[in-house]
Amino acid sequence: MPPKKQQSGDEKVLLGRPSNNLKIGVVGLPNVGKSTFFNAITSSSVPAENYPFCTIDPTESRVAVPDERFDWLCEQYKPASRVPAHLTIIDIAGLVKGASAGAGLGNAFLSNISAVDGIFHVVRAFNDPDVVHVEGEVEPTRDLETIHNELRLKDTAMLNKYIEANQRNIERMGGGGSVDDKKKKDEFNVIVKVRDWVASGKDVRKGEWSNKEVEIINGQYLLTAKPVTYLANVSERDYLRKKNKFLPVIKKWIDENNPGDKLIPFSAAYESELAAIEDPVEKNKVAEEKGGPSVFPKIIVTGYDQLNLMHFFTAGAKEVRAWTCRRGAKMTDAARNIHNDIANSLIQVDVMKFDDLKAAGSENALKAAGKLHIRGKDAIIEDGDIVYFRSGEGRAKK
Template sequence: QWVVTLACSDSLKIIFRVCIRDAHLQPRCPPHVLMLIVRLLLKTPSSCYTPPSLHSYFTTPPSLPSFIRHFSLCFQPRARMPPKKVVKEEKILLGRPSNNLKIGVVGLPNVGKSTFFNAITNSAAAAENYPFCTIDPEESRVAVPDARFDWLCEHYKPASKVPAYLTVIDIAGLVKGAATGAGLGNAFLSHVKAVDAIFHVVRGFDEADVIHVEGEIDPIRDLEIIHEELRLKDEEFLTKQLAELKKGLVRVGAGGGAGDKAKKEEYEIVQKVTNYVVEEKKDVRKGNWNNKEVEVINSLFLITAKPVIYLANVSEKDYIRKKNKWLPKIKAWVDANNPGDLLIPFSGVLEHKLSLMPAEERESLLKELGAVSVLPKIIVAGYQALQLVYYFTGGADEVRAWTLRVCSRLPT
């Protein structure tokens, strides 16, 4: 209110009152603009800051209309900038960034791994009643069942049909102490490290004729053995890797520099992963890792970072009647140790028998038994565990399912 007492004309007082009122309602009005108004009215210089764009007002005082016009522009409400678009960071997946991925069949000796492998791939790998029947890994691939692909083939009747395939590898049985070399464990674990996902087969049937490497049937003990051997192999590898990285940091520091930032960051990540595996005794795939950590983990090819599907091999009788004394305990163990992992019961004997039959006989037997084959479900689950998807192209020449990894770009 003190401003209106300045010596000036009545008309300018009215205008100035209005300007002051409007300025008071505009919180964005800078203080130096208000001081400028006073200086213009008094036509006296001041030591307050004046923007360069307004210097001309002091050398050549503006006319009243131009002053009012300029003053009103100073108090126009500012246009709000649109909020910045939040760019969501794409999550990097654990595992190799490839479309050519493989899943391995893992378990103790004589639990039905090779029988399952033969049934699912319609192969003829050796499956005998003694440990270490399989030494070198067997590899085969099986078409991924899909009714949409079958419909396209029926519709186009193409000369060539190319479905999506799941590559399966039969790996020799692991025994207790495999991580320290027992039972050719180092060689067999290197085969496990080379695959991208795991079918973990556990024995859930009692049969005296089929010997067990531990002497008696106990699926929970068997699960613990395999789980611990895989974890110990990662623990051994991570401990060595951490020591090598630490030596590298010491050499860099000895040179007098500030140190290699990237190497230091890698060391910290490997240390964090090592603590997770060694101290917490958890599988790497169950950790909550950011993208940078996932990049480092993927470069290590850790066994416990691979997705796992548990397959409970039960007798044909138990499978048909849908009842097995071990299944609830196996399910409880999986939920407690690796929550979210899939458990699928199957009968290796029945599935192998079905795989040797013509299609019509197979359907007839299943109808008679009141059962269904679970192999299609296992194949699809294995394909999804590898985080693979596919899309179709179709025509008279060819119907094809094109495989690619989740979150990857389509070829152009």
């Protein structure tokens, strides 16, 4: 039976770490363009050679999250300091078939995936005899299946290990026992349920789990519980003409196996060419002449959103800053991003809605129009809120 649906009225507990400092890993087979993509999107210089396992140790970098609201606030306040929101991206070495059993240094690579919170799954969608394919020929659906099967196999093995280590003790408890025993039995039963779900060929993230089940799942750091955005690496020619023979096949596979997941075509070769142009004006000119703007802003925003992240703003003459937090966070959780003392002694929050501020043209005009909102510390902060935290200790942040 499939997992039970979430009870209506409950506050949904999200899969994944309850943190604002979340990371997304670039995953795929060797030689599909992962490191080229990483180098271009982060302006890094990770080796991107034409042979398997060129990348061994994961490489981490941060990229700014594009936001026109942040740009407008900077133009409005003209602050001395400007700090946008960031997304942390990690380049992970290529997986191969059998990685879950240790093939191709697979255990180390799967451990790297376990340490991230979301996945950019890069799949190769171009033919090039000069770029070796680890399986000999380009076949995207086979490559997609390979990665997903390895992640599921690893999750199944991890869950089986837990079950084998605890089954005898659970059986000894019988039908009675203490409150602690009942808690252990409930956790064991959830783990068995999740193991059966994954072993049937389904990702954990595609199940409907109760809050109690999600809390137990989150303690296992399962690979298939992580949100996935698919990035199809096409040739520069195909990207610019917006046509590629592999894309319909990839889209069909996603719709059949992981409905709802997003697919974004990009060209690592073309993005690398644009990334090499340092002057923004010249870069935009080249992109306009070729008829293909960079898709990186869309990829970054999509990855950020897939992690259930959003940001709020503090704005003034000294600084305009975008602060990252999870969707559904309370004002106290948001304030804790800035300083624990502010969160611990928070009294109230002055909130300006971005659209209201933009329409009014200034803070004074917004306040005169009665559009400044006062919120309590347990209120939910919303994406794009411009806030002033009022703290009992006098440590407020505007």
